[in-house]
Amino acid sequence: MTLQHLTAADDLRAFVDRFDTFLLDMDGVLWQGSDIIDGARETLAQFRAMGKRLIFVTNNSTKSRDSYVEKLTKLGFTGVTADEIFGSSYATACYFTTIDFPKDKLIYVMGQQGIVDEFTAQGFQTCGLEDQGAVFHGIDELIAIQPDERIGAVVCGFDGYLNYTKLAKAHTYLQDPEVLFIATNADSQYPVSGRTFPGTGALFQPLITSTGRQPTVIGKPHATMLDVIVATHHLDPHRTCMVGDRLDTDIAFGRHGGCATLLVLSGVTREDQVPSAPEDMRPDYIVPSLGAFQDVL
Amino acid sequence: MTLQHLTAADDLRAFVDRFDTFLLDMDGVLWQGSDIIDGARETLAQFRAMGKRLIFVTNNSTKSRDSYVEKLTKLGFTGVTADEIFGSSYATACYFTTIDFPKDKLIYVMGQQGIVDEFTAQGFQTCGLEDQGAVFHGIDELIAIQPDERIGAVVCGFDGYLNYTKLAKAHTYLQDPEVLFIATNADSQYPVSGRTFPGTGALFQPLITSTGRQPTVIGKPHATMLDVIVATHHLDPHRTCMVGDRLDTDIAFGRHGGCATLLVLSGVTREDQVPSAPEDMRPDYIVPSLGAFQDVL
Numbered sequence: 183m184t185l186q187h188l189t190a191a192d193d194l195r196a197f198v199d200r201f202d203t204f205l206l207d208m209d210g211v212l213w214q215g216s217d218i219i220d221g222a223r224e225t226l227a228q229f230r231a232m233g234k235r236l237i238f239v240t241n242n243s244t245k246s247r248d249s250y251v252e253k254l255t256k257l258g259f260t261g262v263t264a265d266e267i268f269g270s271s272y273a274t275a276c277y278f279t280t281i282d283f284p285k286d287k288l289i290y291v292m293g294q295q296g297i298v299d300e301f302t303a304q305g306f307q308t309c310g311l312e313d314q315g316a317v318f319h320g321i322d323e324l325i326a327i328q329p330d331e332r333i334g335a336v337v338c339g340f341d342g343y344l345n346y347t348k349l350a351k352a353h354t355y356l357q358d359p360e361v362l363f364i365a366t367n368a369d370s371q372y373p374v375s376g377r378t379f380p381g382t383g384a385l386f387q388p389l390i391t392s393t394g395r396q397p398t399v400i401g402k403p404h405a406t407m408l409d410v411i412v413a414t415h416h417l418d419p420h421r422t423c424m425v426g427d428r429l430d431t432d433i434a435f436g437r438h439g440g441c442a443t444l445l446v447l448s449g450v451t452r453e454d455q456v457p458s459a460p461e462d463m464r465p466d467y468i469v470p471s472l473g474a475f476q477d478v479l
Numbered sequence: 480m481t482l483q484h485l486t487a488a489d490d491l492r493a494f495v496d497r498f499d500t501f502l503l504d505m506d507g508v509l510w511q512g513s514d515i516i517d518g519a520r521e522t523l524a525q526f527r528a529m530g531k532r533l534i535f536v537t538n539n540s541t542k543s544r545d546s547y548v549e550k551l552t553k554l555g556f557t558g559v560t561a562d563e564i565f566g567s568s569y570a571t572a573c574y575f576t577t578i579d580f581p582k583d584k585l586i587y588v589m590g591q592q593g594i595v596d597e598f599t600a601q602g603f604q605t606c607g608l609e610d611q612g613a614v615f616h617g618i619d620e621l622i623a624i625q626p627d628e629r630i631g632a633v634v635c636g637f638d639g640y641l642n643y644t645k646l647a648k649a650h651t652y653l654q655d656p657e658v659l660f661i662a663t664n665a666d667s668q669y670p671v672s673g674r675t676f677p678g679t680g681a682l683f684q685p686l687i688t689s690t691g692r693q694p695t696v697i698g699k700p701h702a703t704m705l706d707v708i709v710a711t712h713h714l715d716p717h718r719t720c721m722v723g724d725r726l727d728t729d730i731a732f733g734r735h736g737g738c739a740t741l742l743v744l745s746g747v748t749r750e751d752q753v754p755s756a757p758e759d760m761r762p763d764y765i766v767p768s769l770g771a772f773q774d775v776l
Contacts, residue, residue, distance in 0.1 A: 314614075315614055317611075317612055317640070318639035318640050320639070321671055321672075324639075324671050324676050325671060325672055325674075327676075341643065342615035342617070342621075342643045343614070343615050343642075343643065344641075344642060344643045344646070345640075345641060345642045345643075346638065346639045346640065346641045346642075346677075346682075349641070349676075349677045349681075349682075350676045350677065353675070353676055353677050354674075354676075370688045370689055371689055374618055374621050374622060375622055377622075377651075378650070378689070379621050379624075379646075379647045379650055379651075379689070380643075380646045380647065380650050380685045380686070380688070380689035381689065383688060384646075384684075384685035384686070384688040384689040385643075385646075385685055387681075387684035387685050387687070387688050388677045388681035388682055388684050388685065389677070389681070390684070391667045391677070391680060391681040391684050392667055392668055392675070392676070392677035392678065392681040
């Protein structure tokens, strides 16, 4: 499909008519830093009034869906409910449901409370949070870490409490090839206040190197997250458009899942970067920002 | 050079005459697990009596040279002195000396006391051990981590005390391209009692992913460690032989440094693995074990 710049009012309206569901990245689409994108609130309210389904998609694995509802509501995005939020922790728990992961097995979480909450809500049993404050005391402590046949999976998310004990346990459990190795997302950096810190995609690297195994990654741009969204909400990908500001996560995500894709230029991507992007990261549509729809609907 | 199997007494004697210095891996060469290799003690005593110089080379970055002297002596290897021990921490500190790293700069150590001891002994200033017990409390703590222009290098070794705070600090310092990124060694696994745990080469992977930088690795099989040994002991590589049981670390190490190489089959490598090894991991000589020399010298 040829890239289409949406500028004329007719084009913008025809675009909206083409879809039932919009998957929305948040940072760079709804806000940029602490500023709300002009017209984004109004556009989403109009989409709702037209009966469009909105699903907010984030790779952040540490926050619960309720905390996103609270944040969006506080910023003036009205009518948001928890089932419209699709974080990578929730998507990962949904993935475990879709593969019928046994409820009597334990999931070792190398991550934070948000992951445990989503798994618990879907009836799974987790462990690992008890190692948050673990301090290494020496080799005897390593020898005491033993394979545990109750463990059926290791799930890695962002983990500010990462420590060597957690890595040593996860490494030990992953020696059993039956134990699943899953990551909520693979973002290499964790952005905070205009700076970066090591992200989830950095934190599971030691396990790849030490075990020789590769994790199944759930979050954007991997198709698994979109498969889970489609299955959970019974979406038709052909009537669904992914809206985002990043080519390598948001646009690739929509493309991998067979959805249409809309690039907004209100975030990190400049228009001149699009033509040189790999084919699977090129959007179908471009608008300056979500605000473009505000006056034409 | 063609691979030579040393079996005849004349060949064994001619081999020993060819070299002034033997670089010796320990695990698999002097002992295997808790068993001492038959004849290894006697052979090394004979090498000493013939005036050969012995240098014990290890990638372990956590133990001091004195603790290796103690271990070797306790196991019956006589006459060992601290300056015969070349661990990767010591080699790394020597490397900083050879590059004239400024003594007024700070070195952030993502590793244990052994590294700090070796750097301190050579007059360098380190920091990082104070983060051993750090526990993450949230985003405010990350924001408080600031670039620090006193830091001139990040050194990574084995670190059982690794935690997210250390990774976040190292990541922040490495944003400055002038800050050196050095690893004592790159072993992907840390062997303990017949099992494995994540090794140094696993623990610095998050920084590679989050910063996009690659560390300079000092330990075996990298040439830097051998360069430092040669410079420190004023060795002639042509009169030096590396003795080890691993093709990808020990033999590659000797080959990269222009030394002769002797593979002992008393460790992890079987003879039938040699012909299919990459050219730069093939030894010049093979013996069943160091014990082969015991009765012919």
